[in-house]
């Protein structure tokens with residue numbers, strides 16, 4: 001059986017330059033295709049959802065910063081008011097269909113009140129922003145004291161450039177072509193310093209995909225690929241922290 005086919009962007013299409021926000025509008029039909037350009041985001045959303053604690057109270061607010069098409073929604077514990085902020089209006093429309101309260105906005109200047117969120121999630125967004133420091137400041141500002149921050153992003157290493165850009169962008173299920181600008185990849189030491197300064201010390205773990213699952217995905221015998229925890233933070237990694245009270 002042939003591997004899943006994922007149409008790639010032509011050179012003159014939006015997304016032909018690296019980290020072009022227009023990519024997400026252009027590929028909007030791919031958000032919910034398990035074999036589409038955003039396949040790996042489904043796998044990561046499942047792993048991210050496992051970091052989120054049960055809602056601490058009725059009506060607890062979870063901010064999903066850079067929510068895209070709302071892929072996190074099915075992986076959250078029940079009971080959250082799931083608010084998603086993103087630049088891409090077509091993606092937000094899909095997120096709204098998943099029950100996300102969709103807000104158009106920029107994560108470097110969130111249109112939300114201080115301490116409004118019980119949980120802040122930043123999944124595969126920090127490696128896309130021009131101003132990491134402003135983004136961290138905003139995520140910390142909207143998280144209430146005692147609240148939980150959960151994130152996943154990509155380290156700035158030769159291995160992440162090779163495995164996720166040089167090779168990964170050419171593999172079925174890998175990131176869309178030109179999706180990442182390696183210059184924006186995020187060293188965990190930098191994130192730790194920025195979040196700790198804002199009262200949110202972090203713990204990290206690395207992630208890698210399950211090779212048997214990926215082979216079955218290629219053979220169309222599995223729709224999803226499990227992301228497994230590893231010690232190495234050299235490529236994709238998760239962070240979790242609690243804001244000091």
Ligand SMILES: C[S@@+](CC[C@H](N)C(=O)[O-])C[C@H]1O[C@@H](n2cnc3c(N)ncnc32)[C@H](O)[C@@H]1O
Pocket residue numbers: 021024041042044045065066067068069070071072085086087088091105106107108122123124125128129
């Ligand atoms: C790699 S996708 C991740 C989407 C989602 N978190 C997920 O994991 O499925 C990055 C998302 O961030 C959004 N984005 C990029 N820069 C942004 C910014 N400055 N403010 C808000 N959203 C942004 C894009 O539109 C896109 O939906």
